[in-house]
Each structure stands twice: as structure tokens, then as C-alpha cells.
Amino acid sequence: MARVTFKIWRGDKQAGEFKEYNTEVSEGMVVLDAVHQIQAESANDLACRWNCKAGKCGSCSAEINGMPRLMCMTRLNDMNLDEPVSIEPMRAFPVMKDLVTDVSWNYRVKKKIKPFKPRLPDNDDGSWNMQQQDVERVQEFRKCIECFLCQDVCHVLRDHHKHDEFIGPRYFVYNAALEMHPLDEEDRLADLKKSQGIGYCNITKCCTKVCPENITITDNAIIPLKERVVDEFYDPLTKLFRIFKPRK
Amino acid sequence: MAEYETIEFDVLIIGAGGAGLRAAIEASSTGISVGLVCKSLLGKAHTVMAEGGMAAALANVDERDSWKTHFADTMRGGYYINNWRMAQLHAQQAPDRVRELEAWGAVFDRTREGKIMQRNFGGHAHPRLAHVGDRTGLEMIRTLQDHGIHQGIDVHMECTVTSLLMDGDRVAGAFAYARELGKFKLFKAKAIVMATGGIGRAYKITSNSWEYTGDGQSLAYHAGADLIDMEFVQFHPTGMVWPPSVRGILVTEGVRGEGGVLKNSSGERFMFGDIPDNYKSSTADNPEEGWRYVTKTDRNARRPPELLTRDHVARCILKEVKAGRGSPHGGAFLDISWIKEKIPNAEAHIKKKLPSMYHQFKELAGIDITTEPMEVGPTTHYVMGGIRVDGETQMSTVPGLFAAGECAAGLHGANRLGGNSLSDLIVFGKLAGEHAARFAQENGKPAISDADVNSALLEALAPLDSSRATNAGGAYQIQYDLQEMMQSNVGIIRQEDEMLEAVQGIEALKQRAANVAAPGNRQYNPGWHTALDLKSLLLAAEAVARSAIVRKESRGAHTRDDYKNKEEKFDSVNTIVRMGKDGQMQVTLESIPKIPAELKQIIDDHK
Ligand code: SF4
Ligand code: SF4
Ligand code: FES
Numbered sequence: 001m002a003r004v005t006f007k008i009w010r011g012d013k014q015a016g017e018f019k020e021y022n023t024e025v026s027e028g029m030v031v032l033d034a035v036h037q038i039q040a041e042s043a044n045d046l047a048c049r050w051n052c053k054a055g056k057c058g059s060c061s062a063e064i065n066g067m068p069r070l071m072c073m074t075r076l077n078d079m080n081l082d083e084p085v086s087i088e089p090m091r092a093f094p095v096m097k098d099l100v101t102d103v104s105w106n107y108r109v110k111k112k113i114k115p116f117k118p119r120l121p122d123n124d125d126g127s128w129n130m131q132q133q134d135v136e137r138v139q140e141f142r143k144c145i146e147c148f149l150c151q152d153v154c155h156v157l158r159d160h161h162k163h164d165e166f167i168g169p170r171y172f173v174y175n176a177a178l179e180m181h182p183l184d185e186e187d188r189l190a191d192l193k194k195s196q197g198i199g200y201c202n203i204t205k206c207c208t209k210v211c212p213e214n215i216t217i218t219d220n221a222i223i224p225l226k227e228r229v230v231d232e233f234y235d236p237l238t239k240l241f242r243i244f245k246p247r248k
Numbered sequence: 249m250a251e252y253e254t255i256e257f258d259v260l261i262i263g264a265g266g267a268g269l270r271a272a273i274e275a276s277s278t279g280i281s282v283g284l285v286c287k288s289l290l291g292k293a294h295t296v297m298a299e300g301g302m303a304a305a306l307a308n309v310d311e312r313d314s315w316k317t318h319f320a321d322t323m324r325g326g327y328y329i330n331n332w333r334m335a336q337l338h339a340q341q342a343p344d345r346v347r348e349l350e351a352w353g354a355v356f357d358r359t360r361e362g363k364i365m366q367r368n369f370g371g372h373a374h375p376r377l378a379h380v381g382d383r384t385g386l387e388m389i390r391t392l393q394d395h396g397i398h399q400g401i402d403v404h405m406e407c408t409v410t411s412l413l414m415d416g417d418r419v420a421g422a423f424a425y426a427r428e429l430g431k432f433k434l435f436k437a438k439a440i441v442m443a444t445g446g447i448g449r450a451y452k453i454t455s456n457s458w459e460y461t462g463d464g465q466s467l468a469y470h471a472g473a474d475l476i477d478m479e480f481v482q483f484h485p486t487g488m489v490w491p492p493s494v495r496g497i498l499v500t501e502g503v504r505g506e507g508g509v510l511k512n513s514s515g516e517r518f519m520f521g522d523i524p525d526n527y528k529s530s531t532a533d534n535p536e537e538g539w540r541y542v543t544k545t546d547r548n549a550r551r552p553p554e555l556l557t558r559d560h561v562a563r564c565i566l567k568e569v570k571a572g573r574g575s576p577h578g579g580a581f582l583d584i585s586w587i588k589e590k591i592p593n594a595e596a597h598i599k600k601k602l603p604s605m606y607h608q609f610k611e612l613a614g615i616d617i618t619t620e621p622m623e624v625g626p627t628t629h630y631v632m633g634g635i636r637v638d639g640e641t642q643m644s645t646v647p648g649l650f651a652a653g654e655c656a657a658g659l660h661g662a663n664r665l666g667g668n669s670l671s672d673l674i675v676f677g678k679l680a681g682e683h684a685a686r687f688a689q690e691n692g693k694p695a696i697s698d699a700d701v702n703s704a705l706l707e708a709l710a711p712l713d714s715s716r717a718t719n720a721g722g723a724y725q726i727q728y729d730l731q732e733m734m735q736s737n738v739g740i741i742r743q744e745d746e747m748l749e750a751v752q753g754i755e756a757l758k759q760r761a762a763n764v765a766a767p768g769n770r771q772y773n774p775g776w777h778t779a780l781d782l783k784s785l786l787l788a789a790e791a792v793a794r795s796a797i798v799r800k801e802s803r804g805a806h807t808r809d810d811y812k813n814k815e816e817k818f819d820s821v822n823t824i825v826r827m828g829k830d831g832q833m834q835v836t837l838e839s840i841p842k843i844p845a846e847l848k849q850i851i852d853d854h855k
Contacts, residue, residue, distance in 0.1 A: 012771060028491020028613070040724040044775030045768025049288070051457040054497050054608055056386065057292045073611050096428055097772040104405075107290065107397075115398050116353035126347050129362035135355050139380065142355055142387060143603075146291055181353065 004081045006034055008046065009088035012097045020084065025076050031087065032060055032071035035099070047098040055212055058147030062099050063088045068149040068210045090152040103148055109167050113175060114191065118183040134182045141177035141221060143213045144170065150207035150217060156200045166197035169207035169217045176221035179228070189232045198226060252423075252432035252705065257283040257402070258688040259681070260422060260437035262409050263464065265293035266385070266670060267653025268443030269392035270345075270677025275441070275685040276399045283402045283435055285424060287444075287459045290405055291393045294445050294457055295673065298385025299500035299604065301367055301377030302670035304342035308363040309544065313374040315339040319847070320854035322668060324526070325371040325557050326632075326661020327804045327814070328851075329477070329822060332843045333639030334659040338668070338675050345674040346378050354391040356380055368505040368542060370555045371665040373530065373854075375544065382500045382602050388670055407433065409463065410780055411704040412440070412471045412649070413696045419471060419649040420694035423704035427777065430770025432708065434701055438688035441680045442468055442635060442644075442651040447481075447788040449781075451628035451739070452731040455487055455498040461781040462788025464655035468635045469787060473644040475825040476657045477633035478788075479796035479806045482664055483740045485561035487627025489579040494612045496627040499582065499605060501666040503622075504554040506601050507542040508584040509535075510565070511621070512573035518580075519553035522564055526855075527556055539590060559663045559805045562626040566740060569625070579625030585618055594618065626740055630669065631788075632660040632805065633795065636824070642680035648687055648694070652680035662804025711779035716765035723764050723779040730757055730789055738793045743809045750793045758786055794835045795823040 004025045007018040021038045032050055039046045051057040053072045060071040065079070065086050079085060093101035122128045150169040156162050167175075175192060178184050192198045201222055208217045215221070259275045261268045264286035276282040286293065307313040318339035323330055346364065350356065356378050357365040366375040380387040397403075406427040413421040413434075421436040444464030448456025465475055486499040504510075512518050523531045531553050532538040538552025554561065565580045575581050584602070588594035595618040599606050602617070609615040609622055634657035635644050642650045653673045660668060710716075711723070730753075737750035761783065766776040801815035802808050821837045828834040843851075 026492060029493045030612070033493045039774060040728075044722075044724070044766060044778075045773045047772040047774060051288055051292045051294070051459065052297050053457065053494070054297070055611065056383070056604065057296045057457075059288065059292050075612070100772055102428075103289070110394070111397050115394065118351060118353075121351070126344075126351065127363065128350065130355075130358055131362050132358040132365075135358060138355050139357075142380070142390065143383065144390075145296070145386065178353075181355070184353075 002081065004034070004076070005084040006038065007084045007086040008035070008038070008098070010046070010098050011095065013095060016095065018086065025081070029076045030072055031064055031074040031076065031085070034076065035071060035087065047096070047100045049100055056145060058145030061090055061147045061149050061152065063090060068152045070147060070149070070212050073212060090148065092152040092154070092158040093148070105163055106146070106148055106151065106170065109171055110174065112195070113171060113178070114186045114188050116178055116181065116184055117186040119185050128183055130182050137220065138177050138181050140215055141173045143215060144173055145213055146170065147212060149210045149212065153206045153210045155204065155206070162197060162200060166200045169222065171196070172198065172201070172225060173215060173217055173221045176225055179225065189229050192225060193229045193233060198222070198229060252434050252701070254434045254436065255283065256436045257281045258437065259439045259441065259684045260285065260435050261441045261443060261681070262422060263287070263293070263443035263445060263653070263655070264290055264403070265295040265443060265445055265653060266388050266392060266673030267677035267680070268293070268441070269389065269396050270674050271441045271443055271652055271681030271684065272401045273392065273396050273399060274678045274681030276401050278685045278689075280685055280688055281402070283404065283437070285404045285407045285409060285422070285435070287408050288406060290403055291389055293389060294460060295385045295389040295670070297455070297498065298388070298670050299382040299498065300369060300502040300505065301379030301384045301667050302342070302346060302388065302674070303369065303372060303376045303665065303667035304346040304378055304671055305339060305376060306343050306346065306364060306366060306378065308359055309366040310374040310547070313376060316850045317373050317854060318342070318376065320851050321372050322659070322665060323661070323851055325663055325665040327663060328661065329803070329820065329840060330661035331639050331658030332847055334676070336847060337639065337679070338659055338672060341675045342671040345671065345678065349388065349391050349674070352391050352395040354387050356387070367502065368551065368555060369666045370501055370504070370561070371557045372667065377505070377667040379502070381600070382502050382604050384670060388674070404433065408777065408780065409467060410708045412467045413700050413704065414471060415694035415696065417472065418647040418694055420696045423701065423708070425708055427772050430773060430776070432705060434696070436693070436696060438691055438693060439648045439650065439684040441684045442649065442655050443653045443677065443680070444655045446631045446654045447785070447792070448628045448630075449727070450730060450734050450785055450789040450792065452735040453487065453496040454628040455484060455496055456628065461785040463784045464651065465634055465791065466784030466787040468644055468646065468649060468651065469791070469825070469827060471646050471649060472827065473646045473649060474636040475634060475791055476636045476822045477662070477795070478631070478791040478825055479799050479823060480632035480662050480804060481628060481792060482558055482630040482632060482805045483562045483626040484629035485558055485565055485626055486582055486624040488613065489575070489623050489625040490577040490613060497608070497612070498627065498629065499622060499624050500602070501558075503582060503584050503602060503605060505542070506584060507539065507587045508554065508582050509552070509586060510554050510561070511581045511583060512568045513575060514573060518568055518573070519556070519561070519564055523553050523556065524560060531556065557663055558666065559807070562740060563807060565625060575623040577623055579623045581621040582624045583621035585620060630654060630664055632662065632664050633657045641683040642676055643683060643687070648691065650680040650684045652676040662806060708780065711764055711766040711776055712770065713765070716763055723766060723775055723782060726757055726760050726764060726782055727778060727785065730754070730785065734789055734792070738796055741807050741809050742796055744797060747793050747797045751790065751797070754786055754790045754793065761786060790833060791825045794833060795825060798823050798835045798837065
């Protein structure tokens, strides 16, 4: 088809810069294909992550022409190839090398969220009965592929570095999946308010816009969680009511 | 001399897909110390790619289902060379393992009564696959991951094992390198579970990611373990064929389970034209009956021929292409959009049942599957063969070394049924974890010699040696050359002379690999990694080629042009691959233990 120039960020913790590479692109290629081709042709040690090449594993997150995207789901056809295409690592996380970032913070955050705690089974074989319409909203959240693009774009993390006080949109989605799970009996609202910093989110919706799984992060996960937190901590009437009626 | 860090565990699990995670959960639940090594980040293993579902005879949708039917289906699908004990345990235990996932937070699609929903799949007599749309593998891995992280398992991410270390005949540890800085780790363990998955990267057209280079098979082989049935490589009939950069990416069998049909360029549903004798009585002979089966509106309807076993469907597609009736880019048409003739809200239904297929074709091929057909063709998907294990304990022929999931062999015989892989992972992951833990409790600490560690270390560093000739693309080029050769010489249709040529070709590639140089330093260096992967990839390829030469017949996924039929003398034998005393690979045939009468009876009752 044509030769295209890619500006790829090369470097590590200490220092780095954009380097230009030229490679032949053909029909249907995605950015990840170009990176692989460059890796095989002229930069054997160019570091990047990938696994599935089909938008299912969430490994290949990067910033392409400044936009947080999955490299494997970004088609070159849809881009202006007359200009160099820039590819750089996610900026909200420390860089390890080239396009690879240290996302271990995310794994630590998840571990601190209270795990699933189901009610006793409904049936003797250990199973439960749930209706499809009752599991659907949880299924939306469980589509998450943990690409961390939403974390990358959220200004609370990216610009204000509140990593110690704020868990980020991915983990609000995770909390929502647990809190709205029809079987779950755990209470995570106090944590959400205090140690997990849901109050920092000012609903800019940037996270929803970049989510490759099209999860409605803000409207379906964060806002309902915020409402529950408000109900729980600021509304004495509801609180009283809750004493007599369980929340779920 | 380069340094390494030493870490000790009771049980070490290598691989963190469904099988590895399940094994780690089981082993750690006994209170012993467990280490888990993942080649990628946690939660990214190939299990996430599994789409259709996990087979378990829950009998939620059709109460006629039972473990016996599941067992008989698995044996028939595997052309009766399966390890019958594994097929039995799998069918019996899968329902409990699925319910356990629900107890750990998995959210399956539901039936109208609120139970776990089950869908039709190739070779299964009843709707049997518990699923979540077409992203069941993601649900499984996330559930296991989120459960497992609270169990005190010590996880080592982006860490690759390069050799196993021995104490006499017994396995004693693993030598690994951590990608971030390229530093080495020595894991000492009383027992080790291999859960490293498949070998798909040995082929050019594949649904497998870069990780699937036969590591477990090769590590076990070099530790003295037997591999079996390596000739059986499953080519999934429906991979994407266009555009070229996505060639091989999987299109779930769920598309056909939901009513998708295969057509050739003249619009004919060619699958009706070739139904194998042993499936004639259970396969629909007209489209209407097939539709009634798919929609579960007629309990006596037989399944459409699109849901025949994968080996057969793949061959039929190839046949159409060869006869000049293929799609424009050398595949067949897979159409789900046609169901709008049958149901009112077809578009919404397709998006609901097959969301990630809709997304995948829309984004990667610019095709809307609710209005137009997909182009599909066979892609390398799975290896039925692998590490030989004991059916009860999952221990390999090496004491202390266990295996589960795709890298282990036996359950699937000559061909795997769709949906039997995810259930395989949790059933045998659990058993391997349990028995590895027991082994660790019953046996003392093994010893590892410094000399062995040192040679493992030198081997791992070798590609970085700057005195080796650097020709850019070295490791990658060797990998490409191997993939080309395996695809054309040991692919879907095989013959002796081509395979002999491949064996010679592999020898030549081994020579090149022995001198391969990786430019750059130790820090997160994919070139170095590719160079290290070559050893296992070449071993796996060689085992496939040599086993395929020995099995002079066609059976299941192994199709030979020079021996077109199933042969009686291969009816109940496995091919065994092991390292001979001279260090050369030996392939022999061994009889399968006689099946107990009661299991034989179950098979006969279901014929
Ligand atoms: S909506 Fe909230 S969580 Fe999402 S990006 Fe904006 S501030 Fe962050
Ligand atoms: S919520 Fe969306 S953007 Fe965030 S990690 Fe999950 S899939 Fe990625
Ligand atoms: S490689 Fe899996 S999401 Fe891109």
C-alpha cells in the first residue's frame, strides 16, 4: 500500500525520546501490526505488550496520536497517514521500557477491595436462581478487560497523582460489579467514600469515552455508587429505613 | 557471574490461565506456600480468548443430559483414543466446577427459570455450554483471578521459565527470568504444576498469541517426561481470513450454535453434502430441522451439520475452497444475519448473543455481521496432545511434575469438542493442584546443584552474547520460517514426504537457533525473549511432525493424504514422544489400557 512513518517513544525510567521508523503498511493493518513489523525489521528490542490481537485481553494499551487506545483495535485506514503516527506509553503510569508501563499499582488497588461475598445458596446443589434482567447491569461491568485506559485518562490520576487516595474508574466499575451483584452481601460504601476517594470524581466522563468495551463507566457505575454513598452517609431517613430493610 | 534470586515454595505453578489459576487456588487452600508464574500480566492469558462456553452436563436446558452423555460425546469426538478415566472424571466433575465459579462471583447468562443458561455446540448431544455471551473465557479468568488474589498466592508476572531443575529423577525447581529488568529467579519447589497452554505459534495462521510456544511440553520433555498424541493439532474451522493482518483470529463456534450457517460462493449450505456415517443418525438432513434444533423449539430435532466436530467442518471448508467454490479471500461464508428471516428482532438478538463477534468484525474488518456474512477459514487453535499424565492425579511420568489444561494430554483424544477446554481447565486444574499439594506434603525438599543452575543461567544469557553474529531479525526470522514450514508441510492435510522434509527443516532451524543473537540489553527485550522461546517452539514442532509421520492413518484432527482412512491397528494406541538416551527424540506407539466394561457400556448405549 504505502510506506508510513511512525514516531515511537523509546526509553526507560531514566530518559527517552521519540524515534522515527518507516515501514510498509497494507490493507486492514492495525497499529499493533506496524509495531510488530518494526520490531522484526529494525528494532528487535522494542518493548510492547500484547496477547490477543482482538481487543479481548487489554494488554496493548498506548497513546496513539495522543489518544489512549488499544493498539490492536486501531486501524491505520482510519488515520491520516501523511503525517507520522505517534505511539507512546500510557502517561498515568511509570514507564518500564518503550511502550510498556508499570501497571502494578492497579493490581495492588484491586487486592484492597473487599471480595465477593454471596448469600447462602438457594438450592441444594449449591446453586442460585437469578433472573437475566437482574444480572445484566453487572454483566456490563464484567466486560472490563483491564486495559487501564480509563485510569490513564482520568485527570485525578494523570494530572493530580492521587494514586494513594483514589482508586480510579476501573475500580469503581469493579466495585459496582460487586455492589450490584444480586448475590453479594458485603458493604463497600464506607471504603468507597473514605479510602477509595469516590468524591474526587467530578464526572468529566473522559473515562467512559476511552473505554474500548463501551462500558458506561460514569452513568452506570460511578453515579449510582455516588448516590449510594450519599444515601448511606448523609441521609438520616434512608439510614433509619435501612435498619429495617436490607439494601439488596 | 550473573546473579539470581532464590525463592522457595511448596508448590510452584507455571502458567496463569484457567488451569494454572485453578491449580493455585486449590493448592493454596491446603495452607501450603504456592508460587504462580505468569508469562504475561495476571489475567491476560489465552483463556480470555475463549468465547463459546464451558461444557458441563448441568441439564438446565435439557433435562435428558447427564455426565454419561457428556462422557460418550467426548469419547466419540476424540475417536476413542482419549484417556477414558479423564473423560469420565471430566464429565462427572464439570458441573460442580461450574457452580463453584458462580459461588466465586461469575455471572453466567440465565435461563427463564433463573438457572445457568446452556448453549448448543459442535458434537454435544444437548445444549451444554454454560456461557456469558461470547466472552466466557474472560469471565472464567477474571473470576479465578479475583478469587485467587485473596488466597496468599505469590504471583510473579511477566516471568518466563527457561529450564526445569532436577534432583535425580524428581523435579526440584525452575529457572526463570523476569522481563522487566531481565533478572533471573530460581524457584525451588517440592512439586510443580505445568499449565502453560499450547503450541499454536508453531503455525503461521493461528488464533494463539505470542505466548503459546510449547513451553510446558518442552520443559517437561527435557526433564524426561513423556509427551503423547502430539500429531493431533486442532484447526478451528472458523478463523477470520480478511484482512490479512487479522487472519487466524477466532470466530466462535457460538455463531453456529446460535444458528449461523456455512455457505459456499454459490450460496449452497455445503455441510449438508458431507455428513460422516457415525453422525448421520444425530444430524439434521434439512435446514428446517436444523433451525428447530438451534432454537430449541423441537426436542426431537437433530443438530444442523454446521455443528459437526471441528476436524470435519474444517476439512469441508478446505474442500470447498479447493474446488473453487470458496469466498473471495479463500474461505467460506459464515452467515448469522439470515436469521432475520426467522425472528423479528434478529439484529438485537445477534448483538446480545455474540457481542464481541459483532465488535470484532465491525472494528477489524468493517463488516456488520447482523447484515452481511463473514468470511472464515481454518486456523490453528489447540493441541490435543501434550504432557502424558496419570488420569487420577495429573502427575506426569516425572515424579513431582504435574500438568493440567492444554499442555496436558488425554482428555480430548484425536479431536477436542468445543466447550470441553474451559471445563478441562477447571476440572483438571483443581485435581493437579490438589495432588501437587499432597505430593509436596508427603515428600521432603529436593536438592538442586549449583552446576545445574549455572548452566541454566548461561543458556538463558547466550543470545545476548555480543560475539554472536547480529543480523537484525534473527530470532523473528527463524520463527517465521518455522511457521511457514509447519503451515505448509505439517498442516491440515499431511503427507509423508512433506513431513520428512519438515523434520529436516527443523534440524536446520535448530542449528540457526543455536547461534541466534538478540541485540539490545536485558531490560524488557522481546528479541531476547523470542530467541529463548525458539527452543520450546522447535521442540514442539518436531514432536508434532515426528508423531504425525508415525500415525499412518487419518483420524480426528490428523488428516493424511497418503493414508486417507482410519486404520484398525491405530484404534487403541497413543503415540509417545520421549527423549532417548542419546538425546534424540524417539517416537513409539503404546496401547491404551482396556476400557472398563461399564464405561464401554455407556459408549454403546449412546451410539
Ligand atoms: S468521570 Fe470521574 S473517574 Fe471518569 S475520568 Fe472523569 S474524574 Fe475520572
Ligand atoms: S473499564 Fe473500560 S477502559 Fe477501564 S479498564 Fe475496563 S475496559 Fe479498560
Ligand atoms: S492485544 Fe489484547 S487487547 Fe490488544
